[in-house]
Amino acid sequence: MRAFRTAFAYGLMMAGAWVAVSWDFALFSGMVAGGGAVMVASIGATIAYRARLRLWLAIVTSWLVGLGVLGLAEIFVRFSWPAEVLGLQESLFWLDGLRTGGTAFALAFTLRTLSLHYRALLAVEIVVIAAAVAAPVMAHRDGMIARPLWLADWFWQQGWDPVYAFLGLGVVGMFLVAGALSQARRTSQTLLALLVVLLVAGVLTIPLHSRSADQLLPQVGGGGQQPQQVPGKDGENASKRPSTSEDSLQNKDNQSGQSQRPVAVVVFHKDVEPFGGVYYFRHAAFSQFNGVRLVESTHSEADLDVVWRFPTRKRVIPGPPDYALGREKVAMDVALLTEHQRLFALTDAVELEPMANPSPGRFYRAYRVVSSVPSGAVDDFLFQQAGSEKWSEELWAHYTRVPEDPRYIELATRIDATLRDEFREDPMARALSVKQYLEETTIYSFKQKYTGDDPTAEFLFGSSAEDRKGYCVHIAHAAATLLRTLNIPARVSAGYAVASENLRGGSALLVKSGDAHAWVEIHLSDSGWVPIEIVPTRKEVEPASFDEEDLQRLLGEMARGEGKSGWEPAEPSPLVIWLKRWLKRTPWLLGLLVLGAYGVTWYRRWRPLLTPAAVRPAYRACLDRLAAAGIVREYGESRERFALRVSRQAPSFLALTEQLNREVLRGASTVLPKRAYRLGVSTVRELASGLPWWRRIGALVHPAPWWWAK
Amino acid sequence: MVVGQMNNQQQIVSSSTDVTDNGSSSEDQLAEAHDVLRRMFQHISSVVIGRDDVIELVLIALVADGHVLLEDYPGSGKTTLAKALGQSILDDRAEDARGVVERFRRIQFTPDLLPSDITGTSIFEPANGTLRFVPGPIFAHVVLADEINRTSPKVQSALLEAMGEKQVTVDDGTRLLDELFFVIATQNPLDLAGTYPLPVAQLDRFLFKIRMSHISRDSELDVLRTVQQRREQTDEANQCVSRSEVLRARHATHRLVHIHPLIHEALVDTATQLRNDRRVYQGVSTRSLVLALPALQTRAMLYGRDYVDASDLEYVLPRVFAHRLALGVGAVDADLVVEDAMRPVLERLARAVLKQGS
Structure with a gap:
């Protein structure tokens, strides 16, 4: 029941996002159909997930359904009888509803299914929702004050400054994101998802922001030629005179x-x-x-x-x-x-x-x-x-x-x-x-x-x-x-x-x-x-x-200095300045992060060499390699069951798990020297032999498999 | 099946009939216990075809000193299983020490049954003017209590007391039952008219409640094919282990299979989770936790380990806990509830294991 409540909440959220996005291009029927389709998709994805439908099958099915609906919409284009029966306006409504509904269904279903299967992709979903809500207001951020007009005008009519409304929208969006994030089961995942959202937002903001600053200037420079050089440099200008494009x-x-x-x-x-x-x-x-x-x-x-x-x-x-x-x-x-x-x-x-x-x-x-x-x-x-x-x-x-x-x-x-x-x-x-x-x-x-x-x-x-x-x-x-x-x-x-x-x-x-x-x-x-x-x-x-x-x-x-009723931010606070500075350093930080992750990865990979008899480092190294290949222990899965699952590909891992269990749960170390290390090596070999080459390469360059290795 | 796989590791077949510790190393004792179970398993699975999972559970309960409740349709091999189990254990005591204890007794429970019908009663002997106790069918190694829900609560509680205390009280006298007293009770899950269903408190006495399903097609064909052969089997051929061997296996398992404090924690945490679960009306008792320990040990021993690990928890706990839960309105599947309750516990255990290693 809880799963369906969640699905319903997500559906509502995504439907809202859809309405916000489609406001500009869809008819009323499109907005309603899209919102409804998103709701249906959210619940349908949950049903499919609980029925243990395979990921690709679920997604392909959803796209087939979407295409089917789009095909249905084609009827209104290809034939004239729907228009004759329903009237032109009605059939236009239907056409728009079917088209946007089909598209929205396939998109929402895919997103929902992906994030149900891989909780990390929840972040993507949240970014999409947040972006959808932010998109109509984006123009506002980009220097177009009080855009979108349909929203701003309404607020003007109510006698409110739309800036408050936009701020309110942002706050609501933030709460939605926070609510969605709380769906992640563990704190570490929540933090990771939050980090991803922040990074994506930061990375998107910087180019957007710098773009608006750089590109704004030549544009506002006037319809006449905004001279690229100040008059003092005209000598240089003269030397370039033959160039036609400049002159x-x-x-x-x-x-x-x-x-x-x-x-x-x-x-x-x-x-x-x-x-x-x-x-x-x-x-x-x-x-x-x-x-x-x-x-x-x-x-x-x-x-x-x-x-x-x-x-x-x-x-x-x-x-x-x-x-x-x-x-x-x-x-x-x-x-x-x-x-x-x-x-x-x-x-x-x-x-x-x-x-x-x-x-x-x-x-x-x-x-x-x-x-x-x-x-x-x-x-x-x-x-x-x-x-x-x-x-x-x-x-x-x-x-x-x-x-x-x-x-x-x-x-x-x-x-x-x-x-x-x-x-x-x-x-x-x-x-x-x-x-x-x-x-x-x-x-x-x-x-x-x-x-x-x-x-x-x-x-x-x-x-x-x-x-x-x-x-x-x-x-x-x-x-x-x-x-x-x-x-x-x-x-x-x-x-x-x-x-x-x-x-x-x-x-x-x-x-x-x-x-x-x-x-x-x-x-x-x-x-x-x-x-x-x-x-x-x-x-x-x-x-x-x-x-x-x-x-x-x-x-x-x-x-005139009179509009004190309007929103009046003071000098940017030190926190904002600090944030901006660090956001600009994001690429470097990311690079450092990746390097650090690689450092941990390689340390954990080669650590068993130092103590070949110890079980835990060997077991950890194996866990990392498995995680890099996409095999991770699920929440609530015991080590033994996980080992049994892995043993189809790497039988040695079963023995290694047993060694670990024996050492910890039996309390007595009956491990032979170097046995753990050898078991680890054979696990990795068995694993590698079962993987296609591209997955092996992917596993090799994976920066932080230890994050998933538990 | 598992027992069969394990036998390459175990070669020792003890011929000793001494119940006490014969001074061999703990590995040897566990190996011997394992071998006893293996032999019983092989024998019983050759008689009761296609029920390997049930046989494994029954054997675990036997060694863990618990009792089982089978829930199955008539004619599904419950009696055959109980009989094969009882007959496979040879009473190796001296003739006079055996007393009145049989290897296998079956009690068909009916509404008009009286407690003395199962415990036994004192009969006046006119010859010497004394009362002579005539033991009831409960004095046996293996007792099959058929259709236990068809009899009155009075009789049910007499049996349950015997199961809990390993003794019966008749005419102010308390008589001990055999040490290897093992009850296999059955009840029909469907035909409930005129029955007295066991309340949760009484179900608590059973270590396992085993729901059986129909056996596979191949197994059923096997049953038909080998029916004649099995009928002709002599009583002696059935005896594959001795009473003392089973008792020794029980003692060795309880004494030698290691239970880490983490496992204790996991047990208690699971119970707490279950008690806090909104779907659960009444959680599991502390007694059930105590009962679960030997079951865990036996499962570990059966798999050739001298320590309990998470796979034992996964195997044993749903089977021990599921029938002890009183579920609230709307919740149907007790197994699912137990599984949900175990998930965070298993996760914690898995993490703790990696944290505590060298």
Whole structure:
């Protein structure tokens, strides 16, 4: 009865795990059928085990049953009559239920049977269950705060912070694991299983964790080219110039636009409506033409307004003057949610100041920025001069250098010709006409790559109009080149562009990795650098929708230091630091463990040589060899019965066992010198002669047979 | 079977008829005891075919000074077994010392049986005006108490007293039974109408309760084939061991087979486990533990060892304990309960053995 209660408990646990896993891909019927099938499998496996059904037979049968059910599901696919009889929706329900049910049954049955036969495999089962429960929440751990949304949203609706819910899930999972572990009959097995679970979890955590740290950075680095080198190393960059892959416009991570990982939260001190309805957060600017494309400037005077180092004290940055036309100063707090390599700030930052981290458990870093935001209408930027009067000849040349290709001039002139006469000389108007041209003639797409000597020309003057496929980087480069051809100083900036409507009336703005963007900026005499947003009318990619309003509000509260209701971990405790350090050493520890195990193994194997007459070392050595070959005494099996079982393969072991018993239970040693050792040797020989070669090799390299030798 | 395998180790056949220790070494004495059992086994198994397991148990009980209760269907060879056992033991005492003790007696228990019918009674002798004790059928080496559950509790308890004390009380006089007093009681497991089933307390007097099953096809064919031959066997041909040999074997076994304290612990631990088992209504008695010791020793001796090991425990304990347990509601299989109780004990013993070795 107890066995069935256990089976029932396991079934419930695994059914829960199944529902958690299948939530995302199965219909309701699939979830229910899968859960039920798991229950049935758990109880069925117990019945099969108690009926002493052979392991392989049980597993094969379960897979046959699973395949049978899958075959049954095929009826709904192959024939039309089920759909006609049941209706389309009903038959879909049935199909999903049968498919997931069959699969779940076979999987659960196999797992259960294995762990019933080999208690050590209980650990595997527990890991699977724990992983299944953890999987839906994994995204949350991986930087996607408050994912999965279906769970988090529900908790938001109840007015609770989902973090507590996830913590609660973890605790429940822990209790489940502990309960499952207590099923192991002996303490040593429980500890072993626990160790295995911990090790597996640790080994899984480290790569996952380090992956999220390493891979996060290039992804959040922005849709523009996140330069791999700091500007000071440009000499090196120059030497590598011929390499096409590095200098082409191609983005290393084209799909970055699809990822919606939160990068930072920005809290505005004042409401401001930006020019074009888009907030531009810049972390890099590319203004120096290197023969192929625009890269970060090495010019001593250029791009002084672009700051990418984090401030250590209050800094004033040369930017547009206070009286600049169409600009408005606004202060804001930026709190980074990832380890962003570069500072980014709303264009154009004029003051930078470090800030105390409002929530060290949540944010990596925080700083305060005062920006002079282009906030006016188009009228404010019209009728100004291009560039600046203060600029030297050299700087002018720097901002207007273009490839020597007549096609640019031809195209630029053609675009210019569409303007009305009064706007012919107006830089903003000319920029808008370029914008209009590019918006009409290009297609927004992540698929195309341009890797030639002049990728911009390749993009612009491709063989057909259909070829003008590209994304922000290509478009911004094309625009910058065309504008420079028209003698308007232009550069490409990279960072994040967030629609102002995302604010939704609040003052906190969530910046996500998917907002990464590159855009073109022109310099006007009275307004400084003004961004020009170019959005092609034809798109192959739909922009991601914004559905993190609650998260944005919560993070905003936290960044303002108000969200004390939220979960607020302090500095990582010494224990956590210690644990992390030791988890990183896990491979070494494992290696040491294995070495130590081998040491014990080999000592016990050769120990009888030291005292050939002693029975116990010889008996132990034989037990080890038997265990290495997979023959172990079962719980409650007497030594005599075990010896009788083994004697089918190694008859000498019977005599050796008798020697041991005689010595211990009779009390008198009637053992002949060297007899025990000889018996041990012949036991091992008899054993080896009965084993296939691969099992003999397996027995030889077994690191710790003594663990099982009892 | 086992006895047969062992005989290559044992060559000594003692011809001495002295019951006392004849001064030979302990190995020799055990070897002799083993040989006695071997000969009895060979003889009885040639008469009772296909019942080797039962014969082994009966012999163990004989040497361990216990009694057995056979549970079997009519006509399954119980009487043949008991008779063969009784007849195989030659009474080697002088004619006058024998007294009234027979080698084998059978008592058919019926509801109208009276205690004096089995113990014997005093009869008035008109010739010399004295009372003369006429011994009942209980005065024998081997007594077959057939269908013991068919008689009244009064008679049952008379027999059970005789089994426990090896003496009977008749008319205020106490008379000792023979030293080699061995009871094989039987009862029919199915036909229970009008019977007086033995309570657990009385079952406690029996060392083993042996459930017999039908013999195999080959054995049954053998029975038919050899029936004539066995019928013609003379009484003398049946005698293969002497009374004193059996007694000597019994003494040697009790004295010389070593029981390690670990075995004692295992016994007590098993009993404790059984008493704590939720399925067990009433656990085993301390007496049963005492009774189990000679059985363990005899089993060891039968297998040519002068010490008791775990295999003896595995063999003896379920057979000694199973019929002594009063199981609670829902539990059916006493053997399974005993097996479960022994598992942790055997595990502990196995570990202790490896820990205590050199």
